[in-house]
Amino acid sequence: MKLVRAWLVPVTLVAGGIIIGVVVASNMGWLPTGTAGPEPIPNPIVRPVATAPQLPMAGGSGKNFVEIAKSVKPAVVNIAATRSGKSGENPHGAPLDDPFFRKFFGDEFFKRDRDAPPREPKERGQGSGVIVEANGLIVTNNHVVNKADEIRVFLPDKREFKGKLIGTDAKTDIAIVKIEATGLPTIPWADSDQLEVGEFVLAVGSPFGLTQTVTMGIVSAVGRASMGIAEYEDFIQTDAAINPGNSGGALVNVRGELVGINTAIFSQSGGNMGIGFAVPSNLSRAIMDQLVRTGKVVRGWLGVAIQDLTPELATQFGITETKGVLVSDVMEDSPAKKAGFERADVIVEYDGKSMDSPTHLRNAVAQTPIGKKVSVKLIRDKKSKTIEVAIVEQPKSLGQPSAEESRESAVPTGLLSDLEVHELNEELITRYGLKATERGVVVVRVRPGSTAEEMGVREGDVILEVNRKAVGSLKSYEQAASALAKDQAILLLLRRKGQTIYLTLRP
Numbered sequence: 016m017k018l019v020r021a022w023l024v025p026v027t028l029v030a031g032g033i034i035i036g037v038v039v040a041s042n043m044g045w046l047p048t049g050t051a052g053p054e055p056i057p058n059p060i061v062r063p064v065a066t067a068p069q070l071p072m073a074g075g076s077g078k079n080f081v082e083i084a085k086s087v088k089p090a091v092v093n094i095a096a097t098r099s100g101k102s103g104e105n106p107h108g109a110p111l112d113d114p115f116f117r118k119f120f121g122d123e124f125f126k127r128d129r130d131a132p133p134r135e136p137k138e139r140g141q142g143s144g145v146i147v148e149a150n151g152l153i154v155t156n157n158h159v160v161n162k163a164d165e166i167r168v169f170l171p172d173k174r175e176f177k178g179k180l181i182g183t184d185a186k187t188d189i190a191i192v193k194i195e196a197t198g199l200p201t202i203p204w205a206d207s208d209q210l211e212v213g214e215f216v217l218a219v220g221s222p223f224g225l226t227q228t229v230t231m232g233i234v235s236a237v238g239r240a241s242m243g244i245a246e247y248e249d250f251i252q253t254d255a256a257i258n259p260g261n262s263g264g265a266l267v268n269v270r271g272e273l274v275g276i277n278t279a280i281f282s283q284s285g286g287n288m289g290i291g292f293a294v295p296s297n298l299s300r301a302i303m304d305q306l307v308r309t310g311k312v313v314r315g316w317l318g319v320a321i322q323d324l325t326p327e328l329a330t331q332f333g334i335t336e337t338k339g340v341l342v343s344d345v346m347e348d349s350p351a352k353k354a355g356f357e358r359a360d361v362i363v364e365y366d367g368k369s370m371d372s373p374t375h376l377r378n379a380v381a382q383t384p385i386g387k388k389v390s391v392k393l394i395r396d397k398k399s400k401t402i403e404v405a406i407v408e409q410p411k412s413l414g415q416p417s418a419e420e421s422r423e424s425a426v427p428t429g430l431l432s433d434l435e436v437h438e439l440n441e442e443l444i445t446r447y448g449l450k451a452t453e454r455g456v457v458v459v460r461v462r463p464g465s466t467a468e469e470m471g472v473r474e475g476d477v478i479l480e481v482n483r484k485a486v487g488s489l490k491s492y493e494q495a496a497s498a499l500a501k502d503q504a505i506l507l508l509l510r511r512k513g514q515t516i517y518l519t520l521r522p
Contacts, residue, residue, distance in 0.1 A: 083217055084229045086271040089171050089200035090146040091264055093221045094155055094178065094192070096163035097139050143220035143264030144168065144192060145273060146201050147303070151176075151194040154303055155263030156278055157183045160190050168194050171227055182306030186246040187294060188278055189302045190263075202265055205272035207295035210234060210251065218255040218277055218291065220264025230256035232289075239292060240374035244279050249378050250292040251275045257291030266293040275299070301382050315383035316409035318349020319356055320515050321373045327519035331506040332359060333397045339363040340376045342393075343508070344515040354404035357395065358508070359483070359517075364392035380406065431481075431496045431505065431520075433465035434458050434472065438489040447475040453510075455479060456492045470520050472507070479515065480508035 142159030146152070153168065160166055166178035176194035183190040214234045222228050232255030239250040253266065257280050266275035275293030305312045324334070324341045332341075339361040345352050362370055366389040370376045383389060383406045391402050436456040437443060443457055444450070458476045461468045478486050481495035482505060499505060505520040 080217070080229075080231060083267065083269065083271045084219075087202050087217070087219055087265060087267050088227050088229065090202045091219045091227070092144045092146060092153060092171070093169040093224075093226045094142045094144045094153075094159055094263060095139060095167045095169070096142070096160050097165040097167075098163045141221060141224050141260045142262045143260065143277070145263070145265045145276065146199050147204065147273070149197065149199050149201055151196040151199060152181075152303075152307070153178070153192040153194065154276055154299055155190050155192055156276065157185050157188045157190045159263045160192060161185070166192060168192065169226070170199075182310050182312075184302050184306065184312045186312070187298060187302055188245045189276065189294060189299055189306075191303050191306045202267065202271070202273045204300055205268055205270070205274045205296050207251070207274050207297045210237060210268070210274050210295070212236060215269050216253055216255055216274065217267050218253065218257050218261060218264060218293075219267065220257075220261035220277055222256075222258035222260040224260055228261075232256070235290070237295075238372070238375065240372070244292065245294075247298075247378055247381060249295055249298055249374060250278070251295055253291050253293065254289040255291060256289075261291075272296075298378070298382070313385060314381040314409040315385060315387075315406040316350065317380045317404065317406065318346040318351040320344035320346070321362070321376060322516050323373060324361060325519070327504075327521055328506070328517055331504065331517075331519055332361065332394075334361060334394060338369070338371055339394065340370050340373050341517060343517055350404050350407050354391075354402050356391075356393075356402065356404075358515075359395070361394040362391060363394060365389065366391075381409070431467075431499065433462040433467035435460035436478065436489070436492060439477070449475075449477065453477060455487055456489050466522070467520055471518050472509070472520075473511065475511070477510040478507060479510055480506075482506050 140159060140163075142155060144153040144155035144159075147154055160178075160180055161183060163180070166180060168176045168178045170176070174196075176196060178192040178194055181191040181193050212234050216232060216234055218230045218232070220228060232253050234251060235254050236252040239252050240248040244250070251266065251274065255266070257264075257277050259280075261277045262279070264277045265273055266277055268274045273296050275295050276299050277291065277293045279292045281288060281290040281292075302312055320343045321340045322343050324337050324339050326337055328341060329335070329337045340363075342351075342356060342358060342360040342362065344358055345356050362376060364370060365376055365379050366383065368379060370379070385406060385408050388403055388405045391404055393400055393402065435458070437459050439449070439453055439455055439457050443459070444453060447457060449457070456478050458472060458474055458478065461472050461474055478492060480486055481492065482499070484491075484495045486492045486495055504522065507518045507520065509516055509518060
């Protein structure tokens with residue numbers, strides 16, 4: 016009995032140690048697969064490696080970022096342009112007083128170059144380009160290659176070519192370069208009219224000379240205009256990072272198709288601030304086709320002065336919706352004049368497409384083939400009307416419409432009491448830089464803080480109409496003003512800097 020008790024204590028201790036060891040080992044995950052025991056607790060720090068994210072794609076399965084980048088990068092090239100320069104030019108090939116760089120890059124970005132000592136007479140600019148045809152046709156920006164003495168094109172496979180400038184179009188900032196090569200990789204064109212806000216896009220180019228850089232973002236807006244970048248603007252806005260050197264590079268969609276040519280950024284520091292602009296592929300392609308075929312761009316011309324149809328103006332013309340473009344004047348001897356267009360027409364459709372802004376209509380007319388007859392749907396005096404008009408080539412120097420037909424005016428009542436107008440004379444024509452043939456009444460003072468000032472009437476405006484009644488003299492102006500009720504809304508037709516515009520004054 017004593018012998019049994021002597022061995023019992025150490026056996027119990029050993030058995031207990033084994034049981035404790037098994038429990039600890041199972042909790043630590045040290046047991047081999049299949050060993051019974053509780054499930055191991057996952058480590059919160061360790062995560063499985065994620066696959067490349069899938070992008071949504073209309074009408075088919077999506078590609079991931081890696082696949083898109085691999086498919087488009089070989090067709091995006093680096094362009095080096097050498098031009099005869101002078102001291103004080105920036106390294107991107109445009110003079111420091113160029114308004115494009117002033118507005119979109121700011122003074123500070125080029126301050127270093129402005130303060131630098133005189134340079135060699137040759138300046139070099141960096142940019143990007145997109146191969147769109149296998150025989151070496153490349154689309155880029157006009158400001159990348161403009162006035163270049165020599166263009167060098169560097170391919171991703173490290174080959175280098177001398178580029179030949181086929182043509183440029185400063186009005187859209189598009190240029191076409193050709194290199195002597197065959198069998199090159201390309202990026203297929205997309206229909207940019209189908210692009211929607213919120214779609215994923217990739218920007219590919221050479222920012223700051225860093226070739227083959229890919230950034231991702233979404234389409235922030237479409238149809239951006241009045242940016243002061245080019246004369247004809249219909250930009251795609253994106254938050255994909257675009258920096259100096261990206262100009263001329265590719266903006267592609269989730270199918271690896273070219274939707275735009277990266278052109279500009281809005282920045283106060285010279286770097287990306289999440290606002291970049293690209294010329295839509297449809298506009299770029301139309302310009303390219305003309306430059307390749309004829310070496311120049313010919314634009315269509317309708318011959319109307321147009322403006323936005325604001326809610327106030329729509330009310331004045333008895334229109335319930337603000338869709339459309341208001342005709343503020345019709346030029347003499349223009350296709351519009353011959354076809355029967357009239358001032359105050361509201362154009363709602365052009366060649367079967369809805370028109371929602373002056374920029375939209377202007378671009379559509381410019382891209383219309385010369386001689387083509389198009390159908391224009393408009394609203395005149397609250398009634399729908401369709402006019403057929405033959406588009407002609409845009410004159411090199413657009414003539415202004417003729418003017419309508421001295422003493423100080425009587426002070427009218429109502430909203431026009433905020434204005435002081437005089438009949439035009441030589442002194443006022445000289446003061447406001449008007450044509451010597453101009454006739455009518457001119458605004459010489461707008462009461463500060465008044466409704467007229469708030470609505471946009473300016474000193475120097477020539478009043479042509481008051482509530483659709485022609486004003487060719489001070490007497491006719493006073494007659495029109497005296498017929499107005501005190502709180503009546505007033506529709507003014509003004510000539511400002513050679514252009515006619517409608518303005519509404521509302522109480």
